[in-house]
Amino acid sequence: MNLSKEALATLASCMQTLEEGFEHLPATTAVLGSAGDEQALVAAAKRMHNNYPYQHPFYIGQMLKPPHPVAHLAYTMAMNLNPNNHALDGGRESSKMEKEAVADIAKMFGWDEFMGHLCGGGTMANFEALWVSRELAKESERRTVLASDQSHYTHSRLSQVLEIPLSSVATDDVGAMDVKALEQELEKGDIGLVVVTLGTTLAGSVDPLPEILELGKRYEFRVHVDTAYGGYFTLASNLDPYTRMAYDAIKQADSVVIDPHKHGLQPYGCGCVLFKDPSVGRIYKHDSPYTYFSSNDLHLGEISLECSRAGASAVALWTTMQAFPLSLDGEFAASLSQCRQAAMEFHYWLHESEYFTPLFGPQLDIVCWIVNSESASQASELSQKVFDEAFKRELHLAVASAPHSMCAALQCIEDWDQDHVIVLRACVMKPEHLEHMGLINIMLTEVVKDVLG
Numbered sequence: 425m426n427l428s429k430e431a432l433a434t435l436a437s438c439m440q441t442l443e444e445g446f447e448h449l450p451a452t453t454a455v456l457g458s459a460g461d462e463q464a465l466v467a468a469a470k471r472m473h474n475n476y477p478y479q480h481p482f483y484i485g486q487m488l489k490p491p492h493p494v495a496h497l498a499y500t501m502a503m504n505l506n507p508n509n510h511a512l513d514g515g516r517e518s519s520k521m522e523k524e525a526v527a528d529i530a531k532m533f534g535w536d537e538f539m540g541h542l543c544g545g546g547t548m549a550n551f552e553a554l555w556v557s558r559e560l561a562k563e564s565e566r567r568t569v570l571a572s573d574q575s576h577y578t579h580s581r582l583s584q585v586l587e588i589p590l591s592s593v594a595t596d597d598v599g600a601m602d603v604k605a606l607e608q609e610l611e612k613g614d615i616g617l618v619v620v621t622l623g624t625t626l627a628g629s630v631d632p633l634p635e636i637l638e639l640g641k642r643y644e645f646r647v648h649v650d651t652a653y654g655g656y657f658t659l660a661s662n663l664d665p666y667t668r669m670a671y672d673a674i675k676q677a678d679s680v681v682i683d684p685h686k687h688g689l690q691p692y693g694c695g696c697v698l699f700k701d702p703s704v705g706r707i708y709k710h711d712s713p714y715t716y717f718s719s720n721d722l723h724l725g726e727i728s729l730e731c732s733r734a735g736a737s738a739v740a741l742w743t744t745m746q747a748f749p750l751s752l753d754g755e756f757a758a759s760l761s762q763c764r765q766a767a768m769e770f771h772y773w774l775h776e777s778e779y780f781t782p783l784f785g786p787q788l789d790i791v792c793w794i795v796n797s798e799s800a801s802q803a804s805e806l807s808q809k810v811f812d813e814a815f816k817r818e819l820h821l822a823v824a825s826a827p828h829s830m831c832a833a834l835q836c837i838e839d840w841d842q843d844h845v846i847v848l849r850a851c852v853m854k855p856e857h858l859e860h861m862g863l864i865n866i867m868l869t870e871v872v873k874d875v876l877g
């Protein structure tokens with residue numbers, strides 16, 4: 425379980441510390457029912473049984489990673505006050521903590537000067553980046569956004585909401601943006617923004633940011649890096665050199681999105697958007713008559729689209745980053761390298777296996793593979809069967825659809841009777857996966873043997 429008895433004792437003691445700050449106020453009693461309505465809580469806990477065990481290494485399916493206990497404790501502690509980081513009136517200290525935490529994230533990418541803040545998640549963060557870009561391009565002809573066909577689907581939906589044209593750029597055989605295809609689109613002349621994904625959702629593929637920036641010298645466009653999933657991997661020590669170059673180039677982008685609620689050990693509701701040019705803050709300007717009375721300092725609501733936001737998110741992130749600073753030689757960086765190591769070991773095992781073939785070597789920690797099959801439809805059917813059979817054994821995988829163009833390595837498939845194949849997919853997001861990989865491999869072998877009869 426995420427919180428041990430010792431952790432709960434620590435929570436009680438830090439709650440006490442929090443209370444001490446308000447002891448001088450007259451005592452009050454809760455008016456609404458009992459604070460410890462055990463019956464309702466037990467009923468809720470029982471309902472939660474109907475979830476996959478996301479916290480366990482046997483859950484290796486989607487992008488789900490439990491928050492670190494320190495984030496969990498800090499969030500719960502802060503909930504006693506339930507601060508709202510929209511304005512300093514609602515979250516005085518938690519707003520400062522947010523600014524400090526966000527500055528550390530910006531520093532991780534090499535930015536000392538920037539404008540940025542936390543928000544609900546990667547969708548909201550990307551929304552702001554696209555919106556700012558649209559506002560900057562208002563006066564020009566360059567309105568179109570380009571994103572690869574493997575970019576997160578949120579970009580096409582957000583472009584619809586923002587009423588900006590979006591064109592899709594083809595990807596290569598490892599799911600990364602094809603630079604030649606990009607240049608063909610740029611030649612059309614109306615491109616305002618290129619979305620570069622460092623860590624695609626399907627397979628963790630990394631778009632060639634250095635080459636894309638190079639094109640920026642010939643064609644004029646903004647670069648937005650969507651590294652909602654992969655951002656923290658910039659701290660990993662075991663990226664391949666090509667991937668490393670892409671991460672090192674992030675500092676040259678115009679805006680960046682990273683999700684602390686994916687690899688940053690945080691509970692959901694924690695995304696982050698950063699802009700290199702702090703002056704884009706002017707675009708957010710509004711004149712609410714009721715929000716900002718308490719101080720002349722910057723209220724985060726002045727530079728974010730969302731209004732109310734959980735201050736507890738900022739407290740949790742700040743506290744986690746005190747415990748696990750974003751340093752290259754720290755424990756947190758090592759934990760990311762472990763995830764990547766586990767993914768690579770899994771890939772090699774699949775590569776050697778007589779039953780499976782991996783799609784390609786992982787650039788981060790996501791692995792996709794199929795059961796060896798002669799046709800795309802048979803492979804798809806077997807992926808689903810392995811998924812179902814593994815589920816029965818409490819091994820939780822994911823399935824996803826990979827286009828034919830990403831399947832060059834699947835030479836066993838002779839008959840492409842459909843233009844895609846359903847693959848098995850694992851997000852190897854927990855450092856604990858490293859020590860459980862052997863067991864997971866054994867379970868997978870048993871599963872596939874059963875499926876193949």
Ligand SMILES: Cc1ncc(COP(=O)(O)O)c(C=O)c1O
Pocket residue numbers: 487544545546547548550576578621623624625650651652653683695
């Ligand atoms: C690359 C990428 N961008 C954006 C998102 C959307 O983020 P969120 O689910 O936090 O809104 C995701 C989610 O998986 C993602 O992988």
